Amino acid sequence: AGGICIAQSLKIPHEHKPSDFDKIIRQLLDTRYARTVVLFASDEDIRGILNASKRADQVGHFLWIGSDSWGSKNSPIHQLEDAAVGAITILPKRATISGFDAYFMSRTLENNRRNVWFAEYWEENFNCKLMSSSKKDDSSRKCTGQERIGVDSKYEQEGKVQFVIDAVYAMAHALHNMQRDLCPDVSGICPEMELAGGKKLLKYIRSVSFNGSAGTSVTFNRNGDAPGRYDLFQYQRSNGTGSGYRAVGQWTETLQLNMEELRWPRGEQDVPVSVCSLPCRAGQRKKVVKGMPCCWHCEPCDGYQFQADEFSCKLCAYNMRPGANRTSCRPIPIIKLEWHSPWAVIPVFLAMLGIIATIFVMATFVRYNDTPIVRASGRELSYVLLTGIFLCYIITFLMIAKPDVGVCSFRRVFLGLGMCISYAALLTKTNRIYRIFEQGKKSVTAPRLISPTSQLAIAFSLISVQLLGVLVWFGVDPPNTVVDFDEQRTIDPELARGVLKCDITDLQIICSLGYSILLMVTCTVYAIKTRGVPENFNEAKPIGFTMYTTCIVWLAFIPIFFGTAQSAEKLYIQTSTLTVSMNLSASVALGLLYVPKVYVIIFHPELNVQKRKRSFKAVVTAATMSSRLSHKAADRPNGEAKTELCENLEPNSESRGSGRPATLMFITRMV
Known part of the structure; x- marks a missing residue:
């Protein structure tokens, strides 16, 4: 109170x-x-x-x-x-009641008649002994009875005399009022007054009002206390x-x-402060000590809590964090992958180099479109493959750009499209080579669907599966942006950040790339199957090396991508890992399949000439005989077999002077 x-x-x-x-x-x-x-x-x-x-x-x-x-x-x-x-x-x-002093100082052993404690007071006041039953020790002197209060002893009126007098008068006034009310026609105490009891008497005592011995008013409040x-x-x-x-x-x-x-x-100059507990600082709540309502311990609102009131802390909304003094909440800053971040600089640098190299290769192929090397590499599928490589580099910029509905839409389309185009073209090539040589083992008839038009149709049919999947994805889950406040929700709220990103989950990214990875694995299988084909006839071995290297790149990508799913740097690590992996995949294909050709075209044009034309029968016969001779050579423990291939320019022309059809001959030299 x-x-x-x-x-x-x-x-x-x-x-x-x-x-x-x-x-x-x-x-x-x-x-x-x-x-x-x-x-x-x-x-x-x-x-x-x-x-x-x-x-x-x-x-x-x-x-x-x-x-x-x-x-x-x-x-x-x-x-x-x-x-x-x-x-x-x-x-x-x-x-001080002057009349009391005169009365009390006149009291002696002779004139005291009613105070039963007066003799004991006399002994204490004059330090003497009155009778044998006295509590004073025997060494005390005998009281003479002639001692006088205030003369033979120090006297000072007791401070409560006034209140004792007023108390007696209060009782008297209460009894008087009670007798007047209960016994109006009787002088003295009547039976009603005798049976009234203490509670009724107390009521009359609390109701009295009179001037006391000191001239002050004597009254009682409802609790029975005097003023x-x-x-x-x-x-x-x-x-x-x-x-x-x-x-x-x-x-x-x-x-x-x-x-x-x-x-x-x-x-101390100022009025001292006396409190059970000091006031809690801003951002702290009071934990009241049980049974001591004015005592408390100050507990800080920790984590993402703010001080809701004096005694409680509450959690900020999911997109908010406590302010500096924890008395309110403020929005969590929203971030994205910035262009100047080291996580973005390296992928962008690699992508720019790759784009420049791809454009240079494509320009070289267009410039020398009708030369033997360009024609021999399969111009149509080469341009398709270069387009896929170009898109693999382009996706880096889409992954780093500020997310919005447009950027998120392009991400969905191009995320797996570049790889899909690249590996669809490579799969078509390796499948063609495999079918040609498998068919050659059975007959000299060329297999179906090996013409450039057929190859393009096969490649685009494979690519259409990826596009169809993207269209279904658009229909089921339209692209949108979200702010992820859980990814960088650190223990320290000051470090918390909301991450602005496209509404694409890790699983959706893998599913988008899954079809391309399936094409890549299938292409790798065909590359392994055609590894024994003579390199004079096709690109089987460069394609094989390309696929082996690409598989290694993506095998390294998967654990890094999923291993950082709980990291606070998830946005940066996963984006950087994904873009670098795609850049490396494109660079491997570009370097192993096209750099050697461009090198010959530009620096050794004398090698870029028409070679002897081979018929399908000649190609198949050469591959079959080469395989057989390789097995025979392997059976000779002390020798090596070297095979030389000799072909006429025109497989169907007659030999000069002999009149016999030209034949494909193998000369095996034992060393």
């Missing part, structure tokens, strides 16, 4: 020892910031508390407030003045005037305190 809260309520044992007071001081220090101690204790107990504070070296720490039992007496603080400095005490306002009238004192020590109690205010219905007159221990 009144803004006052009790941190602790301690009792002084009835039979106490010095250790009991030491324990009380230790308990008071548990709530160290609650410095004010209100004492309702006897003089002896007050001395015990002050002594214990000195033993604990806490002089000046506690601010004592003494009840009227302390008042302005010197006995509780004798030789403990330093521990009592700053203590504020109260004493009921009182007036409080107190003088306030503070025990002060001054070098000039010495130590003593100094009046600093009073209470008469309201507090009147002279702040300029107050002096505090330890020389």
Whole structure:
């Protein structure tokens, strides 16, 4: 009440020892910031508390407030003045009743008739012994009976005399009013009054109102308390005037305190603060100690919590984080992969080099479109393959660009399309080679669908599967952007970031690339099957090396991509890994399949000439005989077989001078 809260309520044992007071001081220090101690204790107990504070070296720490039992007496603080400095005490306002002094000082052993304790008081006041049954020891002198109060002893009117007189008058007024109400026609006590009981008498006592012995009004409130009238004192020590109690205010219905007159221990200038717990800082909640409503522990709102009110913390919304002082929430910053980031610079640099190289190769092929090397490499599928390689490089820029609906749409289309085009063209080539030589083992008839038009049709049919899958993806889940607040939701909210990205999951990325990977694996299988074909006839071996290297690249990509799924750097690592893997795949195909051809076209044009034309029958026969001779040579432990292929320019022409058809001859030389 009144803004006052009790941190602790301690009792002084009835039979106490010095250790009991030491324990009380230790308990008071548990709530160290609650410095004010209100004492309702006897003089002896007050001395015990002050002594214990000195033993604990806490002089000046506690601010004592003494009840009227302390008042302005010197006995509780004798030789403990330093521990009592700053203590504020109260004493009921009182007036000296002059008639009482005259009456009491005239009392003697002879004229006392009704005070049964007067003889005991006489012995204590004059330090003498009246009778053998007295409690005074035998060494005390005998009382003569001629002693006089105030003459032979020091006398000072007891401060509560006024209140005793007023209490007697209050009882008298209550009985008078009660008799008047219950016995209006009877003088004295009537039966109704005898049976009234204490509760009814208390009601009359609380209802009295009269002027007391000091001329002040005597009334009681509904709780039975008389109006409080107190003088306030503070025990002060001054070098000039010495130590003593100094009046600093009073209470008469309201507090009147002279702040300029107050002096505090330890020389404090401002009014000392006494609280059980210091106020919590911003961003901290109060955890109230059970049974002590004004005492609490301050607990910080941690993680993504903010201080909702004085006693609770609440979690910020998923897209928010607590402010600097944790009293509110603020939006989490949104980031994306920036062009200047090292995770983007390297893939972009590789992609730019690849695009320049691809354009250069394509321009070279267009410029020398009708030369033997370009024609022999299968011009139609070469341009398809170069287009796929170009798209593999282009996807790097789409993966790093700021996500929006348009960018996300292009990502879905081109993410797997470049690889699909590349490996569809390579698969068509390797499949053609495989079918030609497999057919040659059975007959000299050329297999179906090996013409350039057929090859393009096969390649585009394979590519259409990827495009169909993308169209279905668009229909089922339209492209959109999302902000992922979980990816970089760090323990420290200050480091938390929302990641702006396309609404494409890791599984969807793998599914989009899955068809291309299937084409790549199938192409690798055909490359392995055609590895024994003589390199003079086709690109089987360069394609094989390309596919082996590409498989290694993507085998390294998969664990890196999925292994970083829980990393805070997931956006950067996965994007960089994906784009670098696609750049490397395109670069491997470009380097192994086209760089040697471009080198010959530009630097050795003398090699870019028409060679002897081979019929399908000649090609098949050569491949079959080469395979057989290789097996025979392997059966000769001490020799090596070397095969030389000789062909006429026109397989169907007649040999000069012989009139016989030209034949394909193999000369095996034993070394």
